[in-house]
Amino acid sequence: MQKELRQHFNDNFSQEKYAAYLQEIENLHPGTLEFRIAETPIFIPKDFTQKMLDACEDIVDVLVQPGFKALTEKAIPIDAIEGGEKDHPEFIVFDFGICENSTGALEPQLIEMQGFPTLFAFQAFHTAISKLYAEVPNTYDAYLNGYTETTYLQLLQEIIVSDCNRENVILLEIYPEHQKTRIDFYCTEDLLGIKTVCLTKLIGEGNQLFYEADGKKIPVKKIYNRLIFDDLHQQNFTDKIIDITRPWDVEWIPHPNWFYRISKYTLPLIDNPYVPPTFYLKDLEETPADLENYVLKPLFSFAGMGVLIDVTKEDIIKITDPENWILQRKVKYADVIETPDQPAKAEIRLFYFWKKEWARPIAVHNLARLSKGKMIGTRYNKDKNWVGGTVAFFER
Template identity: 55%
Template structure:
């Protein structure tokens, strides 16, 4: 995205550098289960400002007094968790790198969630990158004026709050089997909290416990990584074990599970911004657009993009009975503008926001990027392709 820096990086790149980088990255826990891309994305100031402007417009909506009322129906009745807090501790915003009608690059929002992502792994990735590659000193993966140390302090305050690490857990479904488990181990390295499976929770009265080094230990705060849509796909005995999460338990959440639904595809129809594609609830559309080829059909409740219809037809819409649970979104065209050593790649940039305790607004902190040469972003669209996978953006300061 910054032509001179891209040319410099590509010219100095060697496969030997990448292999050394990959081996070093994987050595940390020998658990890297996704492909790290060969390059970061260099993000200029004007592009960064457009993304932040869109994020802030969404936050403005979240801060409105009636936001919870407007999003009450977003939470499935059988997945509502008690003791919801006033705001989510974290937010993530995904932007596609696109080309507009004036032939200029611009970000377009793809999705947003009040849910964690690779908050800790990106620190390891940044450290490892600079051991093997170079980048200009006025570019950083950390946003605002943050550095590694100040970012980790924010992350620690966010997840631990004022609790001892042994009383805080990272909660997942079989964490060792998750493709993103390297982030769990990095979180443990940086913060001292353990990844715990939902099947390992012990309830006594209103309190939860887990075994920590063979000792039954009280849980005061949960760093929640459980996606309930994924939970519903588990065997019955796993879902039975997880029912404790829906009871009246004496724990703090980061973030509270209800926010996963409140800030999601469900929120998009509430927001108008030039970098946010037009989105409408399917049941609120009076006339179906004649140019359906320019739209994508998405279920509000799905796991890992399942159910998304890219090439929409009238027949696809007609067979949907629960239209209140679907959105029709203006399609964005990813631009293949990241020059590589063969064909160019598309990019999707995820911005991290943290909401410090008692702060009026959340703040941008870090990012990740996914590169793709397939029809969509994702591993299954990039088999046997190089210069694809997970990476990060270096933002001009």
């Protein structure tokens, strides 16, 4: 997006440099990097960054209003976690596409948001490696609101661990060793000194949770939750697992209910020029005549699963559970990142952290993704180059 930096990077790119860059990332935890790392970071001008941040502030205004929980109560499944929900989530992420408007100008458009963590630890390492690899000038930074790598990691530690004994804090996933994002789990262990524990390994006694380490049974006081319960419900387990939905005496970070509350479910509540008009399918009185300009999305899914891009009236008629779907105005991703063959599209995920004593969350960091397919995501970018996970560096 910044022509001089893009030109400088592209002119100085080589496969040898990229291979060395990948090897450095792979060396963080050999054999655990299972998603593609893009050849280039993204360079974002000030005005574009400010538009994203302003849109996020409008969204946060909705999240902090007194009636927000009442507005999103129907988002919570019947078989959700009992008890322990706090007034707000500790983490929120906002995904913005770099899009073209009707005049051809570039603007951010919100694609999705989640009251759920992402690759917070890995991205600290990834950013440091990328900054050296791409020779990013000091006038650009991946961190926001004055945060640095040091203060960002300190904040992450304060939110997840705080004054708790580290052995009593766990990162929870299901079969973490098989997850494509597992490199982040191990980076989290490195940075925070906590254990990654599989749901199948949790032990329940009374209202207490435990895990075993070195032959000892360790009490669990805090759960840094990386388990997507929507996905969990669709799996068949050969291992016995405890009923995690019971009101266990643990602190959830964040509580799983926020995965549902701050999600696609929230999009129809937002009014901002950088948030595409979105409607609950159940409330749609009349099907838009220009359906080709809309996308149909299931409310509770992830990684683009179930999304219908080319929507027809027949598709809508077939929906038997309209309460679980939204219709969203399409956005036009811009072919904005120049690459050796065809330009790539880009999406930026802003990290917002929310300490207990803060009235509002704060933007602190990011990750980005490049795509040459119909959508952002691995399944749409097979056998393509200059696509995958990366970092956005913002003009200061």
